[in-house]
Amino acid sequence: MFKLPIDKLNDFFAAVSASQSLYLPVDGNDGRASYKKWSEGVTLSKALNTVRSAKDFFFPQTENLCDFNRNGLNIEIIDNRTESEDFVVFGVRACDARSFTILDKVFLVDPVDSYYATRREHGTIVTMACTAPEENCFCNVFGIDAAAPEGDAACWMTEDALYIKANNEKGEKFTQSVKSLLTECGSEAVEAQQKETKAIMEKLPFAGISTDYFRKNTLLDIFNSDKWAKLSEACLGCGTCTFVCPTCQCYDIKDYDTGHGIKRYRTWDSCMYSDFTKMAAANSRNTQLQRFRQRFMHKLVYFPDNNNGEFGCVGCGRCLSRCPISMNIVKVVKTFGEE
Numbered sequence: 133m134f135k136l137p138i139d140k141l142n143d144f145f146a147a148v149s150a151s152q153s154l155y156l157p158v159d160g161n162d163g164r165a166s167y168k169k170w171s172e173g174v175t176l177s178k179a180l181n182t183v184r185s186a187k188d189f190f191f192p193q194t195e196n197l198c199d200f201n202r203n204g205l206n207i208e209i210i211d212n213r214t215e216s217e218d219f220v221v222f223g224v225r226a227c228d229a230r231s232f233t234i235l236d237k238v239f240l241v242d243p244v245d246s247y248y249a250t251r252r253e254h255g256t257i258v259t260m261a262c263t264a265p266e267e268n269c270f271c272n273v274f275g276i277d278a279a280a281p282e283g284d285a286a287c288w289m290t291e292d293a294l295y296i297k298a299n300n301e302k303g304e305k306f307t308q309s310v311k312s313l314l315t316e317c318g319s320e321a322v323e324a325q326q327k328e329t330k331a332i333m334e335k336l337p338f339a340g341i342s343t344d345y346f347r348k349n350t351l352l353d354i355f356n357s358d359k360w361a362k363l364s365e366a367c368l369g370c371g372t373c374t375f376v377c378p379t380c381q382c383y384d385i386k387d388y389d390t391g392h393g394i395k396r397y398r399t400w401d402s403c404m405y406s407d408f409t410k411m412a413a414a415n416s417r418n419t420q421l422q423r424f425r426q427r428f429m430h431k432l433v434y435f436p437d438n439n440n441g442e443f444g445c446v447g448c449g450r451c452l453s454r455c456p457i458s459m460n461i462v463k464v465v466k467t468f469g470e471e
Contacts, residue, residue, distance in 0.1 A: 133322065134307060134314035136294040144294070145170050145222075147310045152256075153219040155189065157182050167221065176223060180266055181448060185228045185378030186221050190251040191235060193375075193400050197247070197385065200394040213247065216254065220306065223260045226281035227271040227448040231378035232257065233282075234446070237439050238381050247398075256306050258296075259283035261322075263329055268449030270338035270462065276446060278333060279326035288322045295322050338462055343443065345468045346432045354433055355425070359467055364424035366457045371402035373460065374427070376450040382408070403427050428464045 136144055148154045149170050157177040158168040165179035167186065199210040232252075239248035259281035262269075271278055280286070285303035288295040296314065298304040307314065333339060346354065374380045384401040387394050401408060403426045409416045417423050435444035451460045 133317055133319050134296045134311070135317040136296065136314055138289070138292050138294060140313055141176070141294060144310060144313055145174075145176075146172070147313060148220055148222070148306075151218075151309060153217060154222060155219065156222040170222075180262060180264065180269075181225050181228070181450070183450075184376055185231060185448065185450070186224045186257070187228070187231060187235065187378045189219070189221055189255055190232070190248055191239070191381065191383075195247065195398050197396045197398055200387075200396065202394075213250070216250070218254045218256070220256045220258055222258045223287075224257050224281070224283060225260060225262060225448070226276050226278045227269075227446040228378050229257060229259045229282040230271070230274070230276050230446045231448075234379045234435070234439075234442065234444055235381060237442075256285070256302055257283040258285045258287060258303075258306065261286065261288045261325070261329065263289070263325060265329065265332055265336060266449065267337055268452040269333070269336060269447065270341060270449065271447035272333050272339060273341050273343065273465075274443050274445060274447050277330075279329035288325055290321055290325060293321070295319075297322075338447075341462065341465055342469055343432070343465060345465075346436070346443075347441070351429075351433055351437065354468070355429060357468070360421055360425045363459070363464060363467060364421045367404070367420050367424045367459055368457060369404050369406060369420050369423065370456065371404045372454050372456065373451040374402040374404055375400060376454050378446060378448055378450070379431075379444050403430070428461060431461060432465070 145154060145156070154170040155167045156170055157165040157179060158174055159165055159177045159179065165177035165182045166184065167182055167188070168174060196212060199212055201208040201210065235248070236252070239245040240252070261281055262278040265278055269278070282299065283303070284300055285296055285298045285306050295317070296307055298307050374382065380402075382401045382403055383398050385396065385398050387396050404423050406423070407415070408423065417426060431444040436442055445461055452462060
């Protein structure tokens with residue numbers, strides 16, 4: 133483990149950005165944090181989490197996949213990808229760090245999504261342990277330790293120092309790149325902080341939520357439950373929950389005629405939208421109940437059934453904070469857990 137004096141934090145960021153792009157949480161004019169590229173004068177946010185997750189760096193909301201030029205019967209396909217620069221995403225919380233293992237199971241299995249894979253190859257995730265989890269946090273329900281985040285390298289911040297530990301080979305390379313600013317140290321301060329954070333997590337409102345119902349009951353029992361009607365009746369179908377979620381991976385692909393060629397682009401989509409499963413013949417989900425059920429069945433049933441029991445949620449709490457009608461995955465889990 134290494135230690136950096138807190139008054140050297142700006143020097144640390146400068147050293148990282150000297151060799152690759154560095155992104156970190158920065159407060160906006162509205163007081164909420166979002167990821168920004170570091171430059172001199174940019175200050176690391178003290179917010180617990182960003183409005184949107186670090187997923188954007190690897191699975192962006194909109195991306196140009198390729199271009200087409202047609203000359204008579206000849207079609208030229210232009211691969212215009214430029215995702216070849218190394219970059220660091222600093223300050224990623226434990227919940228968002230776990231989301232990458234979920235996304236990897238989607239985008240890095242055959243057929244591999246080469247756009248996502250390239251970004252994962254070039255990106256280094258440097259996480260930040262939580263010290264003051266909020267009431268909406270429930271990552272521990274899914275086996276995530278907010279005090280010991282995953283990622284390529286993990287950090288803990290105290291009043292006077294930043295502590296860094298490499299978790300893998302990429303993390304080792306990162307710490308070596310700034311080693312002149314670091315000193316080796318023991319883990320006593322980190323362990324004390326971890327103990328305090330875990331004590332807070334155990335007292336949070338959702339700490340005792342159980343997901344046992346979704347492990348003990350069959351897919352059809354859950355799918356056909358009459359509880360979905362009550363849960364979904366107020367849903368607006370706005371898709372806000374899916375756009376702030378670090379694990380949602382639905383997308384649409386469209387072609388756009390520029391007048392001098394075709395651009396094929398990918399954009400995030402949402403299973404909460406009425407046209408999400410619309411096909412030429414019909415729509416397989418015509419009601420908001422069906423669309424609402426699809427979202428939570430995927431997180432709590434379909435994904436774990438196909439991934440050794442791992443749920444498709446990381447307990448970041450964003451959907452709790454952003455849903456305009458206060459409907460979220462916690463209410464779904466609690467409602468089905470009521471026997």
